[in-house]
Amino acid sequence: MMNKKHFAIIAAVVLGISSCKKDLAVENPNSPTPESVSTESGIIQFARGGVYINGFRDAKYSDGVFGPFWAGATGFHEMMGDVITCDAANAFMNQIGCPEYVKHDDGSTVLNPNSPNTQILQIRNNNVNAQAGNNTLYYEWAYMYNLVSSCNLMLEKAESVEFSGDAASKKAAVIALANWWKGFAYSRIGSTYYAGLLNDTYLSTNGNYVSKERMIEEAGISLDKAVAAAKSAPNAANFTDFIAQMIPEFFLVGKGQAVTPDMLERNVNTLKARNILVNKTTATMAAADWNSILSLVNNGITATDHIFIATSDERGDLYSANQFITGKTQSSLAGGNTYKISERWVQEFKPGDKRMENNLVETTPYLGQADRGNSHFTRYALINQGAGLDNVVVYANTDPGAYEFHLAGDYEENELMKAEALINTGKIDEGLAIIDAVRTYQGAGLAAVSGTGLSLAAAKEELRRERRIVIAFRGLSFYDARRWGITEPISAGGGRTGAIAVKNTGAVSTNATFEYNYLDYWDVPGNEITYNPPLDGSAPVVNPKQ
Numbered sequence: 001m002m003n004k005k006h007f008a009i010i011a012a013v014v015l016g017i018s019s020c021k022k023d024l025a026v027e028n029p030n031s032p033t034p035e036s037v038s039t040e041s042g043i044i045q046f047a048r049g050g051v052y053i054n055g056f057r058d059a060k061y062s063d064g065v066f067g068p069f070w071a072g073a074t075g076f077h078e079m080m081g082d083v084i085t086c087d088a089a090n091a092f093m094n095q096i097g098c099p100e101y102v103k104h105d106d107g108s109t110v111l112n113p114n115s116p117n118t119q120i121l122q123i124r125n126n127n128v129n130a131q132a133g134n135n136t137l138y139y140e141w142a143y144m145y146n147l148v149s150s151c152n153l154m155l156e157k158a159e160s161v162e163f164s165g166d167a168a169s170k171k172a173a174v175i176a177l178a179n180w181w182k183g184f185a186y187s188r189i190g191s192t193y194y195a196g197l198l199n200d201t202y203l204s205t206n207g208n209y210v211s212k213e214r215m216i217e218e219a220g221i222s223l224d225k226a227v228a229a230a231k232s233a234p235n236a237a238n239f240t241d242f243i244a245q246m247i248p249e250f251f252l253v254g255k256g257q258a259v260t261p262d263m264l265e266r267n268v269n270t271l272k273a274r275n276i277l278v279n280k281t282t283a284t285m286a287a288a289d290w291n292s293i294l295s296l297v298n299n300g301i302t303a304t305d306h307i308f309i310a311t312s313d314e315r316g317d318l319y320s321a322n323q324f325i326t327g328k329t330q331s332s333l334a335g336g337n338t339y340k341i342s343e344r345w346v347q348e349f350k351p352g353d354k355r356m357e358n359n360l361v362e363t364t365p366y367l368g369q370a371d372r373g374n375s376h377f378t379r380y381a382l383i384n385q386g387a388g389l390d391n392v393v394v395y396a397n398t399d400p401g402a403y404e405f406h407l408a409g410d411y412e413e414n415e416l417m418k419a420e421a422l423i424n425t426g427k428i429d430e431g432l433a434i435i436d437a438v439r440t441y442q443g444a445g446l447a448a449v450s451g452t453g454l455s456l457a458a459a460k461e462e463l464r465r466e467r468r469i470v471i472a473f474r475g476l477s478f479y480d481a482r483r484w485g486i487t488e489p490i491s492a493g494g495g496r497t498g499a500i501a502v503k504n505t506g507a508v509s510t511n512a513t514f515e516y517n518y519l520d521y522w523d524v525p526g527n528e529i530t531y532n533p534p535l536d537g538s539a540p541v542v543n544p545k546q
Contacts, residue, residue: 037157040164043174046157047246050150051181052310052318061142063133065090065338070310070319070405071328073140074475075339077192080487080518081477082496083468084329084339085376087368091136095122098373100489100517102501105509113371120519120546127523129530138525140192144185145199151185153202154178169238175229176239176264177246183222183268184408187275190215191479194521194543197532209538212521216275223268230261248318254404256309263305270300270409273417278479282424290421297421300414303441308407314400321398324405325473330382330396335366341380343500344514348468354445355469358392359383370504375514377502392443395473405474412438412470420463428459435466442470478518487518519545 036042056069065088066072072091078084079097087094100118103109114122127137155178163170189196189212196215199205210218233239244258252258259267273296276289301307312321321327322337329339341360349356365379385402386394397403415434423431432450439446449462467480481487488494494516501512524541534541 037153038161040161040170043154043157043161044245046150047154047174047177048248050154051147051177052248052251054150055143055147055181055185056310057319057323058143058146061133061139061146063090066093067323067328067338069139069143070324070407070475071322071338073143075325075328076136076140077475077478078325078339078473080516081479081481082342082375082514082516083345083472083477084325085342085378086339087372087376088338089372091134091139092122092126093136094372094376095119095126096136097375099375100515102373102375102515103513104501104503104507105511106507108503110374110503113373118517120517123519123522128526132527135525135527137193137522138527140188141525141528144188145197147185148182148199149202151178151182152200155182155200156202166235166238169233169235170242172229172233173239173242173246176226176233176261177243179222179226179229180264180268183219183226184271186215186219186222187271190219191275191278192522193524195524195539195541205532207532207535207538209524209534209541211539212279214539216279219275220272223272227261227265227268230264233261236261250313250401251310253311253401254309255305255307255406255410256311256404257306259306259308263301266299266301266305267307267409269296270414270417273297273300274409274413274476277417277420278476278483281483281485283485285424287425290425293417293421294425297414297418300418301409301411303411305411307410309404310407311401311404312398321400321403324403325475326382326396326403326405327398329473330384330398332363332381332384333366334363334378334381335368335376336381340366340368340376340378341382342375343378343380343502344496345468345472346378346380347500348465350446350465352446354389354392354443358386358389358443359395361387365502365506367502367504367506374504375501377504379502379508389443392445412441413476416463416467416470420467423456423459423463428454428456432459432462435462438466438470481516482518482520487516487520489517490515519543 037046062068063072066075075084076093076096079086085097095114096119098112098119101109101111123137126135154174158171158174194212195209196212197205198210198218230239240258240260244252247258273293276293280289310319312319325339328337329341331337334340346360359382360380361383362379363381365377367377382396385397415438419431419434429450432454436448436450471477485494486496496514499512499514501509503509521543523543529541
């Protein structure tokens with residue numbers, strides 16, 4: 001919720017994080033206060049706590065079953081994208097990713113156990129303030145507006161803090177980082193909800209709801225401000241050093257080392273390209289849209305760039321392994337954890353793909369609660385730490401600090417957006433060559449598909465399968481399912497055929513049909529509307545889709 005009473009609570013939970021890697025100190029919930037942020041050390045502490053705790057891990061918006069933002073809110077997206085599944089009922093999560101029906105090879109049909117209610121009706125029934133924390137739609141909204149609020153305070157205080165040494169470069173770093181995360185938050189809101197709120201002041205709000213398109217536009221404005229601030233720094237090295245100080249030290253590993261001004265610009269370009277790609281259906285993308293994406297990704301994240309990541313720490317002061325989706329999925333047995341690996345995701349791997357060999361094991365089939373549908377039944381589990389194949393990507397590692405979770409864009413996503421834009425603008429083989437390069441980068445060990453004369457339809461299928469594999473577990477999979485039309489009713493050209501599904505008898509269908517019929521953009525949470533009703537002239541806060 002984004003109301004004044006709620007923001008008073010936010011102010012009390014902003015946390016600071018010590019930079020000592022050996023003894024991570026999460027400070028008193030009442031410190032730092034907005035006043036203590038008025039110092040250089042205070043704004044460093046606030047930047048860490050305001051982003052990584054308020055924005056992504058605040059326990060107020062968490063649940064022990066599905067976890068905080070990077071396991072819970074994003075987990076809901078991965079369920080709707082049919083990468084993971086579950087039968088737990090916390091916050092009605094088993095319903096958010098439950099297809100309307102599954103038709104098996106033998107002709108039998110398993111209905112959504114809430115039938116005749118669809119997922120859309122379930123969302124609307126539960127999207128009321130009385131459901132409080134049981135409202136699935138509430139979590140992402142709450143986290144992202146927590147993040148916006150923290151960024152607004154950083155931006156306000158950056159103007160008055162007396163920085164030591166190269167003050168101009170340090171101030172530029174604060175402004176750049178705050179605008180980066182504010183742009184990220186607005187991107188998530190605009191890509192998920194039918195409307196949102198724009199706010200530039202700490203601990204205040206308004207009832208002027210704007211359209212999702214306007215949210216994405218404002219995300220771009222914030223991201224451009226981040227780049228402008230970074231480029232204004234008199235000394236790029238000092239800028240990067242201060243960025244590092246505002247990130248928890250044990251996140252500054254591998255790809256997660258602090259960004260330079262140029263790297264930040266490339267991170268921004270990748271995120272802006274994503275915002276174009278995922279907020280139109282593929283059928284409505286015009287040549288101008290694909291060309292806009294190409295202009296961004298051609299100066300997007302490179303293989304050697306630093307990006308924004310998170311890792312688990314030994315005491316779990318910030319994140320434990322099971323506060324990422326893969327931690328909630330990893331198990332020695334299929335279905336042994338909160339989330340289950342979807343059979344539809346496993347079938348995206350081509351025969352001989354070493355990524356599957358290194359990361360997935362077939363175990364005793366999980367035949368869970370059939371009264372919650374059976375799309376969550378599965379034979380597969382993620383292998384913790386991988387199977388040990390050299391130079392092959394690993395999807396799950398519960399050892400503290402071992403797994404680098406990519407929070408925003410990365411090289412592979414950037415390259416696959418480039419490939420998709422090329423394929424859709426007539427440069428099929430160039431796009432396929434990029435898909436080959438991504439597979440090589442991840443150690444897939446697959447034969448090249450470029451130079452083999454694939455048709456446009458076949459090239460798009462290679463792209464679809466590869467994106468499904470590469471962007472899994474990051475809260476992006478539903479965006480793809482939505483824009484590809486898969487979550488639309490079969491009668492409107494949606495759904496999925498030729499799918500693999502396990503019945504409650506253990507029998508495996510290899511040509512099942514899935515009718516998902518999901519809401520494409522969520523309504524504004526009822527928790528928010530209750531305390532912050534729309535003003536006259538606001539954009540609609542309820543998606544008209546029925």
